[in-house]
Amino acid sequence: xxxxxxxxxxxxxxxxxxxxxxxxxxxxxxxxxxxxxxxxxxxxxxxxxxxxxxxxxxxxxxxxxxxxxxxxxxxxxxxxxxxxxxxx
Numbered sequence: 001x002x003x004x005x006x007x008x009x010x011x012x013x014x015x016x017x018x019x020x021x022x023x024x025x026x027x028x029x030x031x032x033x034x035x036x037x038x039x040x041x042x043x044x045x046x047x048x049x050x051x052x053x054x055x056x057x058x059x060x061x062x063x064x065x066x067x068x069x070x071x072x073x074x075x076x077x078x079x080x081x082x083x084x085x086x087x088x
Contacts, residue, residue, distance in 0.1 A: 037073060039066060 021043030028036040041062070045055065 037070060039070065041066075 021041065023042075024038075024040045026038045026040075028038055030036055043055075043059075045052065049055070
């Protein structure tokens with residue numbers, strides 16, 4: 001699901017200097033018992049911005065951070081499934 005809040009029109013965001021990027025979380029059903037969680041982030045770099053180096057540094061750490069987040073979600077989902085299977 002893509003959510004865009006009030007006043008989130010692309011032009012309005014750009015005029016205020018707010019990123020016009022997107023962030024997606026998607027549950028992709030593989031079969032009856034498996035689902036893949038996919039996250040994608042897309043942003044537009046402002047190459048003339050004084051904050052460009054900060055944005056690039058944040059992006060460099062985003063991959064290992066998101067990997068850890070997704071592995072944590074996976075571990076909790078698998079633990080819940082194992083508990084539910086044991087209860088049956």
